[in-house]
Structures are given as C-alpha cells and as structure tokens.
Amino acid sequence: MLAVYLIRRLAQAVITVFAVISLAFVLGRSTGSPVASLLPETASEADIAALEAELGFDKPPLTQYVDYVTGTLTGDFGDSYQQTGTSSMTLVLQRLPASLQLGVAGFAIGLALAVAVVLAIHLSGRWSLRGVALGIGAARLAVPDFLFGLLLVLVFSVTLGWLPSLAGADPLAIVMPAVTIATAQFVVYSRLLDNSLVAESSQDYVRTAYARGERRSSVLLRDVLPNALLPVLTISGITLGTLLGGLVIVENVFAWPGLGQLMLDAVFNRDFPVVQSGLIVIATIFVIVNFAIDVLYGVIDPRARVR
16 A cells, blocks of 8 residues: 555656646747847847757747757756856756755754744643744744845844854854744744644543543643644645745845855846756755655555555
8 A cells, every 4th residue: 555655656746847847848938039138239130040040949849849858858958048068957956055055944943943832832831822922923924035034134234243144154144044934934834733733632542641641741742743743744845845946035135155046047047948957956856855745644644645
C-alpha cells in the first residue's frame, strides 16, 4: 500500500514539473520576440532577422516548443540573452543558495515561534494570551512585507544602528529579512496549530488519558501535539515550496543577492531563458518538498495512503 502511494505521488510530481515547463514556454513566448530589445534602435531588418534565426524565433511555435522541451530534458536550458555565452541555469543556480538560506531561515523561525507561543498558551492555560498573540500576528499580516522590512531598517539600522540594512559580509545581514519572512508566516502556523490542538483535545483518547490520571502537560506533549502537527506539516510543505517564489520583494528591500532579484531583472530585460530556468528550479523545489511531506505524512498517518 505504501509503495502504491509513493508511486502515485511521484507520478503527480513529474506531471506537475512538466506542466510548469510548458507554462514557462507559453508565458515566455506570449510577450513576443525579445530581439527588438536586444538590438540597438539603429539595427536593420536584416540584423533583426539574423538574431531571430539565431535564437530560434523564426521557427513555428510548435517547433520552438519541441526544441525547448527537448533541450530541457537533455539539460540544455539555453544561454542568457543579457550575458552572452552564460547558461541561464548556471545563473539561476549561482543565486539559489542565497535564496534557500533566507527562505529556510525565515520558515524555520516562523514555525518555531508559532509552536513555542501556542504551546506556551495551552500549557499555561492562560487563554487570554491567545487573543493577544493571534491579534499581533494578524496585525503583522496586514502590513505588506516591503513596508514591514522598511520599518525594520528604519528602527534597527538607521535609528539604533544595531543591524546592517543591506546584504554583505556581515552575518547579521540575514536577521531583518528573515524576521520579515518569519513574522508573516507566524500567524498562519499559530492559527492552524491552535485550532488543531483544540480539536484534538476533545478526542476520546485525550479524555481517556485524563481519566487515567495523567498530567495535562504530558498528555498535550506526548499524545495531542503529534496529531495536531499533521495539518501544520502539510501547510508548511506548501509554504516552504512557495516561499522561494515570493522572496522577490524581501530580497529587493534588503538587496539580498538571491534568485528573486535575478528573476525580476530577467523579467524587465525579457531574458526568457533565465526566467524559464528560474521557474523550473522553483517548481522543482516545490514538488520535491511537497513530495517529501507527502511521504512523511503517509508514514506517520497510514490513513493518508488511501486518498
């Protein structure tokens, strides 16, 4: 049963990646040929035609699509239009570690903060703090990331001088962008975990544990929390997978040298190979993370294997 479950999830992952590859091609070609923006205004019709032939834009769309998919499957993602002779995938992979570092740091801090705060409230029984914590989280979520990031820079860099405002050699440069991401993630995880803990606490196995005379903290941590974390685990996989695609704003606020900045520059310059390679990498990471979450979910909860 587990093997069938894994095969089904793997097939879905492969189909998803192929769909993204196709979508990247359609989006890239829907804006027309980039040749005019790559040549000076004085370029002749012959120069334009020659460059279109070199880039393959003189071929029928179906032929272009087949060539693109074939090249992708063989590892040829095309060269950057702006950096001639440099593979677009090479540029993307050079920037990827910085984005992964920032995304994982923000994700981990946000998840850990949510678990710590919600557990502290449920263990202490101070339910008045729940509204305060969730209210603060909701207020943070109402503030756009770019504005929250700028406020952090104004307070902790400009006013107090504690943290660097821009990415650089200082390891503390990651603090403010990671906090910007983490605080936005906090309310999602905290609300979900709080609701899940409340729902699990009303189950029969919990009442049975209390009837045996077990302590509240022991029941909560040993019995309730593992089951309550399952929906949080699912959402965290989706969040972590999509986080890389949403780092553009944060990376630009703090001049973080990651994939977001590269993708934004590529869109402005109509550097299609770089945009397409970036989309493929982000989609692949998303699929891998969610496949791993599906596998873990299936191992923890056998009921998920029958879906």
